[in-house]
Amino acid sequence: MDNVHILTYGHTAMTQDASTAAHFYRPTSVVNVTALTQELQRSLELPTLLDIFAEHVRPHAYFTGLQLHSCLGVNEMTNSQDNAVANRFDIEVEGEHLGRLVYLSDATFSAALQEQLKKWQQVLAYPLRNALTYNRVLRLATRDPLTGLNNRSDFNMSVEKKLEACRRQHRPFSLMLLDLDYFKQVNDNYGHQVGDQTLQEFATLLRQSVRATDSIFRFGGDEFAILIDDDHYTTNTVIAERIQAAVGNSELMNRYGVSCSIGFALAQAKDVNISLFERADKALYQAKFSGRNTYQGASELSAVPFTSLNAHNDNQKPPKNAKIS
Structure with a gap:
């Protein structure tokens, strides 16, 4: 494929203020399409493809940010910055709409x-289609189909990466496990369709209660986990209380008498994992036996001493050998 030449402008166009018209920086230069094609074929990561494309194009066109809006959400180049104008381009390959590129200028x-x-x-389109296909398949393999959360397989990979970063880079984190109280009765009394609605x-509620840096997983049934990008006891208690408040304020959860316990x-x-x-x-387990609808932290890692691990308790302790649901 031949190099693509940039159109030549007169002196007036070159000195035109960027606030009135986006312009080429180097009107007599060329984009090395062969090199661009080769580099784009080396990755299936969407942000990496945007970085490669931007690296080749930005010397010739003025923009401060580049985003891809697709069925996988929004991806953007490294250090992408918002600006006043969004220049949008639909990307298609053989009649298939891949998404929209947004240049921020x-x-x-x-x-x-x-x-x-x-x-x-056009050079970007085919590598982009390959990357989108790959990431769609990968997402299906690591996502829970009912809730859209990450699944147990993805949890295992994620926690190993976080433990490695904790050991090598001193990047601490926390693991929070959650279990719905009385969920079995929902399925038994109202059917699995209502049970699915409760899980969804x-x-x-979990998505609304955690931060963007935290990751949520569903193991199956009514078991969930959150990897919290913080190792402070106080941070965990704040998130736990936020989750339980959200559950307590949910009309659907209240209708079926469902709460949650957290450790x-x-x-x-x-x-290790x-x-x-x-x-x-x-x-x-201790939160469950402390009366459900409660949260509890592992004592040996608490940042501050406390006499009772039961940080929050709205119910009475169940009788000995009582079945936990």
Whole structure:
């Protein structure tokens, strides 16, 4: 494929203020399409593809940010910055709509620049389709189909990465386990369709209660986990209280008498997957037997001493050997 030449402008066009018209920086240069094609074929990561494309195009066109809006959400180039004007281009391959590229600039692109970008985007389109297909398949393999949350398989990979970062880069985190109280009665009394609605509602409440840096997982049934990007006891209690408040304020959860119990553990550098999970699971078990609708932290990792691990309790302790649901 031949290099794509940029249209030449006179001196007036070159000195035109960027606030009135987006312009080429180097009107006599070329984009090395062969090099661009080769580099784009080396990755299936959407942000990486945008970085590669931007690296080749930005010397010739003015924009501060580049985003891809697709069925997988919004991806953007590294250090993408918002600006006043969003120049949008639909990307298609053989009649298939892949998404929309959005160039963020302080001016609307000229007609000449728009036509030039469309030619460069043809080089991006096929690698982009391959990456979208790959990531769609990957998402299906790591997502719970009912709630859209990450699944147990993805949890195992994620917690291993976090433990490695904790050991090597001193990046601490916490593991929170959650279990719905009285969920079995919902399925038994109202059917599995209502049970599914309850699980979907709980997933929505979890998304609303955690931060963007935290990751939520569904293991199956009514068992959930959150990897919290913080190892402070106080942070975990704030998130736990926020979740339980959201559940308590949910009309659907109240209608079917469902609450949740929570246990969490703060990761240590010496931890492995099993040891961390066991501590969080023991805390969850204690929360259940402390009366449900309660949260509890693993004591040996608490940032401050406390006499009772039961941080929140709205119910009476169940009788000995009582079945937990």
